[in-house]
Amino acid sequence: MDQHAARFTEIGKSGIERPRRINGVSRKSAALHPAIEIIGAAAALITTLGWIPQVTKVARERRADDISLSATSAIAAGVLLWTLYGLLIGxxxxxxxNAATFLFVIAIVGMKLRFG
Incomplete structure (x- = not known):
């Protein structure tokens, strides 16, 4: 293990390497390069805000017959799990x-159920 990785990991009683926790939060992810964080932030922004046109269109037209309820519900479930994952890893x-994306997607599901 290199010196950089050793600062963010520890060996547990089982002998398995695990991320070191400081104040209950894993510090392994704290070592990401700022450019990586920017890429992640851009991806999150695009995928979250990408739902706004769909929400707006369905709300304005008051129809959602061309939207798949099963696919949109599956996306809502997946995004909810991503939110839970984020909570678990801090x-x-x-x-x-993912919480913002969930709100947009669940709004679409709600309008699909209301407008058809």
Whole structure:
């Protein structure tokens, strides 16, 4: 293990390497290069805001017959799980992006159920 990785990991009683936790939060992800964080933030922003045109269109037209309820519900479930994952690992970017996306997607599901 290189010196850089050793700062962010520890060996547990089982002998398995695991991320070191400081104040209950894993610090392994803290070592990401700022450019990597920017890529992640851009991806989160695009995939979250990408739902706004669909929400707006369905709300404005009051029809959703061309939207698949099963596919949109599956996306909502997946995004909800991503939010839970973010909570479990303590990653605010993952939590915020996926919670916002969940709200947009669940709004589409709700309008699909209401407007058909």
């Amino acid at each position: 990653s605010w970017p993952v939590i915020i992006a």
